[in-house]
Amino acid sequence: xxxxxxxxxxxxxxxxxxxxxxxxxxxxxxxxxxxxxxxxxxxxxxxxxxxxxxxxxxxxxxxxxxxxxxxxxxxxxxxxxxxxxxxxxxxxxxxxxxxxxxxxxxxxxxxxxxxxxxxxxxxxxxxxxxxxxxxxxxxxxxxxxxxxxxxxxxxxxxxxxxxxxxxxxxxxxxxxxxxxxxxxxxxxxxxxxxxxxxxxxxxxxxxxxxxxxxxxxxxxxxxxxxxxxxxxxxxxxxxxxxxxxxxxxxxxxxxxxxxxxxxxxxxxxxxxxxxxxxxxxxxxxxxxxxxxxxxxxxxxxxxxxxxxxxxxxxxxxxxxxxxxxxxxxxxxxxxxxxxxxxxxxxxxxxxxxxxxxxxxxxxxxxxxxxxxxxxxxxxxxxxxxxxxxxxxxxxxxxxxxxxxxxxxxxxx
Numbered sequence: 001x002x003x004x005x006x007x008x009x010x011x012x013x014x015x016x017x018x019x020x021x022x023x024x025x026x027x028x029x030x031x032x033x034x035x036x037x038x039x040x041x042x043x044x045x046x047x048x049x050x051x052x053x054x055x056x057x058x059x060x061x062x063x064x065x066x067x068x069x070x071x072x073x074x075x076x077x078x079x080x081x082x083x084x085x086x087x088x089x090x091x092x093x094x095x096x097x098x099x100x101x102x103x104x105x106x107x108x109x110x111x112x113x114x115x116x117x118x119x120x121x122x123x124x125x126x127x128x129x130x131x132x133x134x135x136x137x138x139x140x141x142x143x144x145x146x147x148x149x150x151x152x153x154x155x156x157x158x159x160x161x162x163x164x165x166x167x168x169x170x171x172x173x174x175x176x177x178x179x180x181x182x183x184x185x186x187x188x189x190x191x192x193x194x195x196x197x198x199x200x201x202x203x204x205x206x207x208x209x210x211x212x213x214x215x216x217x218x219x220x221x222x223x224x225x226x227x228x229x230x231x232x233x234x235x236x237x238x239x240x241x242x243x244x245x246x247x248x249x250x251x252x253x254x255x256x257x258x259x260x261x262x263x264x265x266x267x268x269x270x271x272x273x274x275x276x277x278x279x280x281x282x283x284x285x286x287x288x289x290x291x292x293x294x295x296x297x298x299x300x301x302x303x304x305x306x307x308x309x310x311x312x313x314x315x316x317x318x319x320x321x322x323x324x325x326x327x328x329x330x331x332x333x334x335x336x337x338x339x340x341x342x343x344x345x346x347x348x349x350x351x352x353x354x355x356x357x358x359x360x361x362x363x364x365x366x367x368x369x370x371x372x373x374x375x376x377x378x379x380x381x382x383x384x385x386x387x388x389x390x391x392x393x394x395x396x397x398x399x400x401x402x403x404x405x406x407x408x409x410x411x412x
Contacts, residue, residue, distance in 0.1 A: 004264030005227040010314045012266045013307040015231065017214065018297040019158070020046060021056030021089060023074045026081025047085050049297040050304040054082060055090040055158050055214065064098035064121065064128040065141070065160075067091070067148035079154055090214055093145065094160025096128040097137060108135040110168040110175075112186075117166070133165050134189030135173035138196040142203075149203055149211075156212035156230075157200060163229065164220035165193045194224040201228040218270065221257055226265060233294060234258040235269035235282075259289045261317060268294040281402035284351045288320050288337050288404075306382035306406040307339075310347040315339035320351075325368045329360040334399060336362070342370030345410030347382070352399040364393045364409055375411040382406045 024032040025042035035041050046054060060075065062068045069075040082089045096119075097104055108131035110117070117130035131137040145157065167186035169176035176184045197213070204211030215229035218236040226232055235258060260267030269286045271293050272278055283293045293299040318326055320335040326346065327336050333354030339347040346369040352358045366373055379388040379395050383406045388395050390409065399405055 003223065003262055005223050006264040008261055008264050009266065013304070013312050015053060015212070015266070016050045016297075016300070016304055017053045017055065017090070017212075017231070017268075017294060018046065018051050018300070019055035019057055019295045020051075020297065021054040021060070021078070023060070023071060023078060026078050043081055043085060043087070046297055047087060049301040050308075051297050052086065053088045053090060053155065053212065056092060057158070058092045058094075058096075058121065058160075059123045060091055062124065063101040064096050064126060065093045066098065066101060066103075067093075067144050068101075076152060079152055082155070088155030088209070088212070090156035090158050090212065091148075091154050092158045092160060093141060093162070094158075094216070095130050095133070095162050095164075096160065097131045099127045099129060103140055104129075107170070107172045108132060108137040109170060110166050111170055113166050113168075130161065130166070132168045132170060132173065132175060132189060133162065133193040133196050134168060134175045134187075135170070138192065138199075142196070142199045145200065146203055154211075155209065156204070156214065159197070159200070159213060159215045159229070161216060162200075163193065163197055163215045163222055163225040163232070164217050165189050165222065165225075190222065190224060193222065194228075197225045197228045216270075219257075221263070223263060226263070229265060231266045231268060232260070233268050233270050235272070235286075235293075238272070254285065254289050255321075258286075258291060260291060261319075267291045271295050271299060277402055281353075284353065284402055284404045287349050288335055288351050290317055290319070290337065302383050303406065306347065306408075309382050310339065310345070310406075310408045310410075311341065312339045312347060315341050315347070320349075325365065327362055327364050327369075329362045329397075331358055331360045333358045334360050334397075338369075340370055345369070345371065345377075345408060348407040348409070349404055350397060350399055350407055351404040352401055355401055357398060357400050359396070359398045362395050362397055362407075364390075364395075366393060369409065371409075371411055377409055378412050379407060379409045382408050 027041050029035050030042050062070050079089050110132045120127055165188050167188055169184045169186040175187050179185045212230040215232040217232050218234055258267055272282045286293050318338045320337045323336045323338055326338050333352055335351050337349040377390055379390040
């Protein structure tokens with residue numbers, strides 16, 4: 001299909017999302033611990049970091065993917081606490097069905113892959129199985145969350161795998177076909193997946209504050225379904241961002257699948273478990289592609305502050321492979337992407353993907369950056385909160401290996 005599937009949002013930086021929700025954070029610290037004297041509740045800390053939308057993962061519900069809260073009263077309290085702070089709450093659902101739930105049936109499952117797509121929840125020990133969007137499972141999700149939204153008034157859904165159908169040959173719900181060889185062969189319910197996500201999107205239509213859909217895809221970008229999402233999460237399948245650029249994971253993967261702007265849908269990356277250096281390299285690679293490493297606010301708040309200080313809403317994005325028209329640095333280890341506000345200035349993403357600290361003189365091209373030839377310029381390292389000397393449209397920078405700097409250059 002033709003991409004992008006819709007215009008890229010002009011105010012993409014206004015969604016500041018993290019997946020750090022849990023019961024009790026509106027008046028307690030995480031793990032339901034009372035806040036220390038003079039120390040605010042966890043939800044206030046999230047608000048102060050810039051978060052305006054909080055995701056609550058699978059353990060909000062006693063039964064996987066269905067709106068069966070462990071504690072309905074505490075869920076209402078959490079939603080109310082978010083709304084009083086001008087924040088939204090996004091609840092987890094997905095392709096994983098809880099076998100102990102009364103509705104569960106093997107008619108929902110996806111042979112032959114189903115046995116490879118199950119896991120045991122750590123909080124309650126329930127076995128969860130991946131279910132096919134072509135079955136009645138999707139209809140159960142729609143009806144259940146329509147009632148739940150009317151009852152509790154939450155603000156969106158986190159869709160774990162629902163936009164990513166898998167091959168299925170379960171003829172009990174209409175998948176699969178009989179080949180000339182007499183064998184049943186799998187089909188993929190692309191159309192039914194699209195209709196499911198469209199229906200979930202429709203649950204939030206007509207509300208004073210529209211809800212959001214956060215789609216976890218990780219390796220499967222199905223645009224007919226994903227087009228109804230506000231943002232999608234990728235990267236979990238990589239395992240380690242140090243592999244990006246290797247023969248195993250070409251960097252073209254980021255540009256084609258995990259970029260977002262080529263589809264018209266903002267993309268974020270799930271964090272990689274590893275050393276601090278590996279995590280930082282993941283953030284650096286992602287930001288070069290205008291994508292954040294999400295989940296925790298700690299991976300994002302410095303970038304949010306820089307975006308807000310410069311004002312990136314409505315900015316023209318220039319990726320690193322086209323940025324030579326804006327700025328150059330003369331070293332192969334540094335790459336530069338940019339947000340351009342014509343007539344006002346530019347916010348440079350200066351990233352070091354080398355194995356050593358990089359020192360370089362960055363030269364700016366005023367006209368391409370929308371800056372007047374005779375105007376005085378002011379440069380600032382927005383991540384460090386420090387002004388930078390900029391004689392004759394150049395600045396000297398040092399960037400540690402695997403890290404980035406966000407440098408604003410604006411007319412005085």
